[in-house]
Amino acid sequence: MARPGITFEQVAHAADALVGQGEKPSIQRIREHLGTGSPNTIHRHLQQWRATQAPAERPMAKLPDELASALAQEIERQAAAARADAEADALDARQTADELAETGEQLEAEADELREQIEQVTAERDEAVRDRSEARSLIEEFREQVKRLEQQRDDARQELAEARNRITTLTEQRDQEHSALLEAQRDAKVASTAKNDAEPGAD
Numbered sequence: 252m253a254r255p256g257i258t259f260e261q262v263a264h265a266a267d268a269l270v271g272q273g274e275k276p277s278i279q280r281i282r283e284h285l286g287t288g289s290p291n292t293i294h295r296h297l298q299q300w301r302a303t304q305a306p307a308e309r310p311m312a313k314l315p316d317e318l319a320s321a322l323a324q325e326i327e328r329q330a331a332a333a334r335a336d337a338e339a340d341a342l343d344a345r346q347t348a349d350e351l352a353e354t355g356e357q358l359e360a361e362a363d364e365l366r367e368q369i370e371q372v373t374a375e376r377d378e379a380v381r382d383r384s385e386a387r388s389l390i391e392e393f394r395e396q397v398k399r400l401e402q403q404r405d406d407a408r409q410e411l412a413e414a415r416n417r418i419t420t421l422t423e424q425r426d427q428e429h430s431a432l433l434e435a436q437r438d439a440k441v442a443s444t445a446k447n448d449a450e451p452g453a454d
Contacts, residue, residue: 256288256289256292257293261288262285262288262293263296268284269281277297278294278297278350279350281297290350290351
């Protein structure tokens with residue numbers, strides 16, 4: 252939602268206050284007095300306020316001849332004052348133009364800064380997108396590695412189980428062969444003892 256601009260009444264009130272303080276109203280002073288406001292908007296309202304400050308035309312009173320000289324002098328004085336006011340207005344107009352130019356340069360600098368920030372944010376966003384894509388690729392690669400390792404683990408477990416079964420079988424065979432050997436040795440010993448007992452001269 253756009254922020255509402257300042258009104259003519261605000262500018263006129265600020266200009267009147269500055270005049271009351273003995274200062275000449277300008278765009279910068281009114282902006283400082285209000286604490287806000289676009290220079291263009293202040294300039295437009297200030298011009299309107301100045302138009303209302305022009306002295307109203309009065310009908311010329313018919314004066315006696317003896318006052319003609321004094322009237323001419325007064326007219327010349329007023330003309331000189333009007334020229335002075337015009338020069339002051341011209342000076343103020345030049346000052347206003349300078350202030351507007353300075354404000355325009357400042358706004359252009361701010362716009363350039365914003366454009367740089369936008370470019371930086373865009374670059375960071377593009378980099379983040381690339382990083383995310385690379386991260387997804389790495390995650391997929393890690394998942395494939397995990398699958399291969401899990402398969403290798405399962406194969407190793409299967410081989411280990413088979414090896415244990417073979418070891419159990421060989422152990423049982425060895426125990427059976429060892430028992431048979433012991434039994435054969437016992438049988439042989441018994442047979443040898445019986446043979447010795449059966450030979451002549453044996454006690």
